[in-house]
Each structure stands twice: as C-alpha cells, then as structure tokens.
Amino acid sequence: MIEFPAPVPSISRRAASFVLVAVLAALASCALDPIHARRAAATASAAQDRALDCAPERADACAIASPYPALAAGALAQSTPAAPVHYVNLLERGEDALLLRVHLIRSARRSIDIQTFIFSDDTAGTLVLDELVKAARRGVKVRVIADQLFSLDSAPLYAALAHAHANFEFRVYNPTFHKASTPPLEFAAGVLCCFWRFNQRMHDKMLLVDDAIGIVGGRNYENRYYDWDGEFDYRDRDLLAAGPVGAVMRASFDAFWNSAYTVPLSRLRDVAERILDAGVAAPRYAAHAYHDAARVAALSRRANDADYIRTHFADDALRVGRVDYFYDIPGKPAPDTAKLESTRPLVALLRAAKSEIVLETPYLVLSSTARGIFRDLHRRASPPRVIVATNSLAATDAFYVYALSYKYKKRYLKLGFEIHEFKPFPAEAADLIVNYAGLGEAPMQPADRARGRVRGKYRNAPLKQDGVRTGLHAKSMVIDGGIAVIGSHNFDPRSERYNTESGFIVHDAAFAARLRASILRDAGPSNAWTIARRPRVRILGGLNNAIANISAALPIFDLWPFRYATSFEFDPAGKNGTCRPVAPDTPDFHACYVDVGDFPEIDLPLKTIYTRIVTAFGAGLVSIM
Numbered sequence: 001m002i003e004f005p006a007p008v009p010s011i012s013r014r015a016a017s018f019v020l021v022a023v024l025a026a027l028a029s030c031a032l033d034p035i036h037a038r039r040a041a042a043t044a045s046a047a048q049d050r051a052l053d054c055a056p057e058r059a060d061a062c063a064i065a066s067p068y069p070a071l072a073a074g075a076l077a078q079s080t081p082a083a084p085v086h087y088v089n090l091l092e093r094g095e096d097a098l099l100l101r102v103h104l105i106r107s108a109r110r111s112i113d114i115q116t117f118i119f120s121d122d123t124a125g126t127l128v129l130d131e132l133v134k135a136a137r138r139g140v141k142v143r144v145i146a147d148q149l150f151s152l153d154s155a156p157l158y159a160a161l162a163h164a165h166a167n168f169e170f171r172v173y174n175p176t177f178h179k180a181s182t183p184p185l186e187f188a189a190g191v192l193c194c195f196w197r198f199n200q201r202m203h204d205k206m207l208l209v210d211d212a213i214g215i216v217g218g219r220n221y222e223n224r225y226y227d228w229d230g231e232f233d234y235r236d237r238d239l240l241a242a243g244p245v246g247a248v249m250r251a252s253f254d255a256f257w258n259s260a261y262t263v264p265l266s267r268l269r270d271v272a273e274r275i276l277d278a279g280v281a282a283p284r285y286a287a288h289a290y291h292d293a294a295r296v297a298a299l300s301r302r303a304n305d306a307d308y309i310r311t312h313f314a315d316d317a318l319r320v321g322r323v324d325y326f327y328d329i330p331g332k333p334a335p336d337t338a339k340l341e342s343t344r345p346l347v348a349l350l351r352a353a354k355s356e357i358v359l360e361t362p363y364l365v366l367s368s369t370a371r372g373i374f375r376d377l378h379r380r381a382s383p384p385r386v387i388v389a390t391n392s393l394a395a396t397d398a399f400y401v402y403a404l405s406y407k408y409k410k411r412y413l414k415l416g417f418e419i420h421e422f423k424p425f426p427a428e429a430a431d432l433i434v435n436y437a438g439l440g441e442a443p444m445q446p447a448d449r450a451r452g453r454v455r456g457k458y459r460n461a462p463l464k465q466d467g468v469r470t471g472l473h474a475k476s477m478v479i480d481g482g483i484a485v486i487g488s489h490n491f492d493p494r495s496e497r498y499n500t501e502s503g504f505i506v507h508d509a510a511f512a513a514r515l516r517a518s519i520l521r522d523a524g525p526s527n528a529w530t531i532a533r534r535p536r537v538r539i540l541g542g543l544n545n546a547i548a549n550i551s552a553a554l555p556i557f558d559l560w561p562f563r564y565a566t567s568f569e570f571d572p573a574g575k576n577g578t579c580r581p582v583a584p585d586t587p588d589f590h591a592c593y594v595d596v597g598d599f600p601e602i603d604l605p606l607k608t609i610y611t612r613i614v615t616a617f618g619a620g621l622v623s624i625m
Contacts, residue, residue, distance in 0.1 A: 032178055032269045040272035041264065047163035047275075047282040054138040059109070061139040065306040066107035067314035068242055072212035075243035086243030087317040088506060090486075090514055094227035095299065097219055097238050098124055100313060102303040104209045105131045113208040113253045114144045115502075117201065117488070118220035119151040124228055125221040126288040127296055129161070133285055136167035145256055147202040148172040148263075153181045159274035162265040164285035171262045173202040173330075178263070179270050200332055202261075203499035205238075205488050208253060212246040215239070216325070216504050217486055218475050225473070228292070232397065232460065234473035235422065235522065237360075239486040239504050240313075245323045252327040252502065259330035320508035326487070328500035343496045345505060346489065347373065349479050353384045358478040359491065360519045362471070363398065364390040364405040364412065364419065367493040374415045383416055384480075389523040392421035392567070393609075394601035395471045397460050406598075409531060410564040418583055419531035420523035421567060422472040424463055424601055427526035464603045472522065475503070476515055484512040525570035525581050529600060530593060532584035533565050567600050568593035 032040075054062035071087045078085040091097045105112060105128070112135055119125055136142045151172065152158060158180050161170045176182040176190045176198065190198035207215040217238030219225040227233045256262055265271050275282075290296045302308050326345045350357065350373050357377075366374070377383050396402045412419060460469065477485040487503015489495045506512070522528065571594050572579050579592035599609055 032267055032272055036272055036276075037267045040266040040275045043278075043280060044159075044162040044266050044275050045166075046280040047278065048166045049137070049164065049284055050166045052137060052139050053134075056139065058139075061109050061135075063109045063138070063140075064103075064106045064304055066103060067306060067310040068104065068107065068213050069109070069210070071314060071317060072210070072242035072246070076212065079244050084244050084322055086241050086245060086320050086323045088242075088320055088323065088508075088511060089240040089313055089317050090511070090518065091215070091217065091238040091240060092518060094219075094225060094233065094236065096313075097215075097217075097236075098127075098226040098228075099299055099303055100240065100309070101128065101207060101215065102131055102299065103309055104207065104213060104215070105135050106303060108135055108140045108209045110210050111141045111208075112143070113206070113250065113257075115202065115204040115206040115253060115256065116145075116220050117147045117150065117203045117205060118222050119144075119146040120220075120222035121152055121154060121157060122223045122228075123290050123292055123296065124223045124226050125152075127290065128221050130287045133161075133164045133168055133287075136165040140167060142168045143253070143257060144168075144170045145173055145202070145253075145262055146170070148175040148180070149182060149201060155180045155268070155270040155274050158265045158268065158271040159278060159282075160285050162271065162275055163278075163282050169264070171257070171264055172268065173256070173263075174198075174200060174261050175263055175268060178268055180265075180268050181270065199498050201499050202256070202330075203488050203495065204256075204327065204502040206249060206253065206502055208246060208249045210246075211250045213240070213242045214246050214249045214325075216241070216249075216488075216502060218473050218488060228295070230468065232469045232471060235426075235470050237474035237476055237486060237518070239506070240317075241323050241504055241506075242317070243323065245325050245504070248325040252325065256330050256500075261330045318508070318511050318514075320506055320511055322507040324505040324507075325502065326505060327502040330500065332498065332500050343369070343489070343501075346477070346485065346491070349477075349483060349485065349505070350374075350377070353377065353479050355480050356385045356387070356478075358387045358516050358519050360389040360472070360474050360476045360522060361491045362391050362396065362473050362475070363401050363490050363492050364388060365401060365408075365492045366412070367496045369496060370491065371411075371415075374417075378416045385418070386416055387418045387420070387520070387523060388412075389420050389422065389472065389519055389528060391472045392423060392529060392601075393461055393599050394424040394463055395422045395469065397471050399461055413531070413533065413565055413584075420528035421531060422470075422522060422528050424469040424471070425465065425467055426470060426522075426528070428521075461599075461609075462603045463601050465601070474519075474522070476519060478512050478516040478519065481516060482509045482512050483507055484515045486515070529567040529569060529596065530584060531565050532568050532589060532593070534595070535590055566598050567596050569596045569600070570594075 075085045075087055089100075091100060112132065114132070119129075132142050132144065146152070158170070161168070172180070174197065176186060179186070182190070205217060205219055215238050218234075218236045219238055223229040224233050225236055266275060324345065347369065350370075374386065377386075390405070391398075391402065393399070393402050393406070409419070463469065475487055475490050477491070479485075484506040485503060486506075487501065488499075489501040489503055495501050568584075568589075570579070570581055571592060574592040576588075576591060579588075582589055582592060599606075602609060
C-alpha cells in the first residue's frame with residue numbers, strides 16, 4: 001500500500017509556484033530521446049558478459065539437484081484439462097521462503113521469471129540478484145520486472161545489471177519521469193501532474209521457474225519479508241505450486257514483459273547516462289558483500305542440500321487438483337472502465353460463501369464493492385461467520401491507513417465481523433508457524449536481531465517496549481473451509497482499483513484447512529487483541545453512540561474520542577476462573593476479556609494519537625489508500 005504524506009494545512013504561494021515549476025521541468029524532460037535510448041541499449045548489449053559457467057551441451061544448465069522438478073513433471077503427466085494436478089506448499093516462515101527461492105533459482109534449467117513490487121538493495125535483495133546473475137551465467141534465461149517506485153533506487157546498480165549477462169534482463173514498471181530513483185520533490189510532482197498513472201502500481205509478487213514451479217504471495221525482495229530485518233519484520237505468507245498453472249503464470253508475465261508500461265533499464269535517463277559513461281568496457285558484474293555473511297552462508301548451504309529441501313518442504317507438499325492463477329492486465333484501466341480481473345474471482349467467491357469467511361489482510365479498509373457484498377451477506381437469514389485478522393496500530397507500518405480502519409470499526413462490527421488485531425510482539429513471534437503435516441521440526445530461531453525502536457523510512461508509532469516488532473503482511477482468505485486464496489491482493493480499494501494484483505485460488509479442503517488454521521493462529525489470543533463493543537453505559541450510552549455516528553460520518557475530521565469499540569485482551573483466569581477464548585457476541589465475553597484501550601502498546605499520549613488520526617486523511621481518500 002502506498003503511503004502519501006499527511007496533508008498540510010496550507011502551502012505558501014512561493015512553495016506552490018516552486019512545485020509547479022518543478023512539475024513543468026520534469027514533464028519537459030520526461031522520456032529519454034530515441035537516439036540516446038538506442039545508443040544506451042546498444043552499449044549495454046555490447047558490454048554484456050556472454051561467457052557460460054556451464055557447458056552449452058548440458059541440457060540441465062548445471063542445475064543443482066532438487067525434488068521439485070520431479071514433482072512438477074509428475075503433476076503435468078497426471079493432469080488433464082478437466083482434472084489438473086498440482087503439488088503445493090504453504091510457506092509461512094520468512095527465512096524458509098527465502099531459502100526455497102534461492103534453491104529454486106539454483107535448480108532452474110531453462111527459465112526464471114520474477115515480478116515484484118519492491119526489490120531492495122539490502123542483504124535479501126542483493127542475494128537474490130546475485131543468484132539470478134549466476135543462473136544466467138549457467139545458461140538460464142532470466143527476466144525480472146520490478147515496480148520502479150520502491151525498487152533499488154540506484155542508477156549505478158541498474159547500469160551494472162543492464163550489462164550483467166546476455167541471459168539476464170531487468171525491466172521496471174511505470175517509472176516516474178523515466179528515472180531509476182524518485183526523490184521527494186519528483187514524487188510530489190508525479191502526484192500533481194499525472195495522478196492516475198503515478199498512482200497505478202504493479203503490486204504482483206511472483207516467481208516462476210521453468211514454467212512449471214511458481215511462488216506467489218505477499219513477499220517482496222527485502223530483509224523484512226524474510227525475518228532478516230532486525231528492527232521490524234513482516235508476518236507474511238506465500239504459496240508454492242508445481243504443475244500446469246505455471247503456463248497461466250507465464251502468459252501473465254509475458255503480457256507485463258511486453259507492455260508499454262514495462263521499460264528496459266537502458267531507457268531510464270539516469271541509467272542510460274551511466275551506461276554510456278562506462279562504455280563497452282564496463283566491469284563485469286560482481287557479487288555483493290553481504291552485511292550478514294555468516295547467515296547468508298548458512299542459508300546457502302541448506303539451499304544446496306536436496307535432502308534437506310526434500311525432508312522439510314517437498315515431502316510436505318500436498319497433492320491437490322484445481323489451482324487458478326488470477327491476475328490483472330498491465331496498466332490497470334480507470335475504475336469506471338476497468339476489467340478488474342484480480343477482483344472479479346474474489347467477488348464471486350465472497351458472494352458464494354455460505355457458512356464462513358476467514359480473512360487476513362494488513363489493512364482493514366474495504367472498498368465500496370466489498371462493503372456492499374458483506375452487507376448483502378449479513379442480511380441473509382443465516383449469514384456466514386466472518387473472521388478477520390489484521391494489524392493493530394502498534395503492529396502496522398502504515399499509520400495513516402490504520403486511521404481509516406479505526407474510523408470505520410463500528411461499521412465493520414455491525415457487518416458481523418469478528419476482528420482480531422495483530423500484536424507487535426506476538427507471544428509466538430519466534431515460532432508463528434505450525435508444521436501442519438506433523439513433521440515436528442523445531443523452528444529456526446531468528447538470529448542476530450538488534451533490539452530497539454523501529455525507525456527509518458517506515459511509518460510506525462513508537463511502542464512502550466523495545467524489541468523486534470512484527471507486522472502482519474499476509475493476504476489470504478478461506479471460503480467455507482474448502483477454497484483457499486493466497487496472493488498480493490489486500491482486499492482494499494487500492495488493490496481493487498489501482499494496483500495490478502495476482503494470486504492463487506486452491507480448490508482443496510485439506511489445503512484450505514491448513515491455511516485456515518494458520519490464519520486463526522495469527523488471530524488467536526496470544527498473537528492478537530480482539531476488537532469488540534464496549535460495555536454500554538446505561539445512561540449516556542445512547543447519546544455517545546449518536547454523537548459517534550455523526551462524527552464518523554464526517555467526510556474529513558472524526559473528532560469524537562469515545563468510540564463504540566475498543567481492544568480486549570483475553571484473560572484465562574477471568575472473573576470466574578474458567579475462561580476460554582470466545583467470540584465477542586458471546587454473553588460471557590466481557591467476563592473473560594480485559595479492556596486494554598484503543599491503542600495498546602503505543603507510547604504516545606492519547607491526545608497526540610487522536611490528533612494524528614483525525615487529521616490523517618478524509619474519508620474521500622479511502623479509494624487511493
């Protein structure tokens with residue numbers, strides 16, 4: 001989710017003029033002229049390494065041994081158009097997800113395709129880049145598409161990638177003013193001059209190996225998605241699928257690769273300048289020096305160990321039938337004309353729900369379409385149960401987006417939602433993942449994590465205690481215990497209207513049970529607070545609710561501080577000493593749950609919190625959050 005800065009009360013005429021001049025200057029020099037673009041492309045091509053580390057006659061491109069090609073081949077051999085077969089793994093732990101990515105890249109024999117919203121130059125990001133270049137040097141065709149806005153941000157690194165190898169090509173999606181980096185002033189200029197195009201991002205996260213083994217989910221290429229950050233890590237989720245769905249993934253990737261929105265590095269103005277300066281004698285791409293070399297070496301050893309991969313992952317793969325890959329087209333059209341391809345199958349699943357919807361999203365900000373669906377479901381004589389796991393203010397890295405979730409909590413509770421907000425220090429942070437196949441493997445401990453407050457480019461509220469904060473980033477859903485969804489779609493207005501999204505839909509009850517158990521564990525009392533209505537004050541309760549309703553309906557400022565709902569912590573002892581976790585509408589809920597306030601764990605005065613929240617964004621901006 002893109003975070004825009006909080007609006008300021010006023011802008012001076014001089015500042016406004018300066019921004020306008022910057023916009024006009026940026027527009028005047030937007031695209032690289034065709035002559036320089038061709039020169040840069042030719043120079044990069046001439047400088048590319050063409051040497052192979054593997055003999056060309058080797059059909060396997062010197063790939064490492066892996067159990068997954070055999071699984072994929074078996075799935076393809078057993079599949080028919082009417083009865084497809086797939087093998088799937090649920091990837092819950094961050095480091096496991098990185099380990100498998102490295103392993104699959106090393107096991108690739110023909111092709112590797114990657115789409116991502118963020119590609120960082122930290123340890124995880126540069127490790128994957130280096131592995132991709134090594135694969136290209138073995139003879140594997142490697143293609144990467146990254147959304148430009150929050151990726152690499154380094155013209156020298158992009159220039160090095162442009163000539164890394166003839167088998168390697170990196171492109172960026174929808175670059176701002178055809179540059180690798182977007183400084184704050186140009187960010188603002190992009191919003192002012194060309195809002196729709198600037199706001200339309202490629203949010204897909206996909207890895208496809210040999211057109212047969214794919215990983216899709218919420219993880220980008222950055223330390224915090226793999227439990228390697230040391231300050232703030234994401235609780236995220238991916239799905240590995242081996243089988244015929246890979247052909248659909250390839251078709252989607254090709255559409256993006258060939259789109260006018262996707263630009264070769266040599267067509268970026270600042271990168272082209274670097275390429276031309278280096279000339280045809282540019283130095284060979286060199287692997288990075290990793291900040292945590294010992295950790296990378298340990299992961300690398302496991303990634304090369306086929307027996308380890310088989311024991312810990314491939315043997316746990318479930319054999320399932322139908323797996324659908326849903327995706328948007330490049331340059332997602334304006335909402336009034338859009339074919340919302342990624343949203344349509346999700347809408348159909350929700351409308352068909354009969355007994356239960358279990359949803360996990362980092363941002364509980366529903367679009368008008370989603371609200372309408374849930375309103376219709378709630379009006380049924382027997383509405384489905386709706387359980388939602390999402391972030392608390394203490395866990396989120398999107399403070400201003402949480403403001404809108406907070407504003408509309410009453411609306412969601414009135415729709416029958418059972419909301420559980422993820423804690424920043426969940427009790428099972430080191431072992432959030434259950435081995436559902438019963439392997440009983442002890443969880444890998446997150447090593448070398450620094451302690452301290454989260455800081456830097458992410459927008460977190462300060463907390464009362466130190467430690468590695470964990471925020472929810474998984475985007476998953478289970479319908480009626482039989483259909484599972486995992487992907488990049490946040491089930492919010494941005495995913496519906498602006499971002500391109502993708503994901504898997506698995507039609508299998510056993511797999512859905514695994515995913516449901518995982519989401520419910522995130523929503524459990526040790527890992528989340530429960531959102532529920534406050535006990536009603538007999539005399540003033542009605543008046544308070546009336547004023548709160550009027551305040552929540554205001555388009556911009558929501559000033560009333562006494563909210564309909566708040567956060568509750570489960571108390572096993574409770575008032576009667578025999579408590580167990582129950583739903584908020586259960587009669588003895590308040591006997592077993594303790595009110596911990598609207599913003600538990602936050603180290604800010606209430607007045608400051610409310611001021612920041614009510615002035616964050618108007619309700620009219622929900623659709624772009």
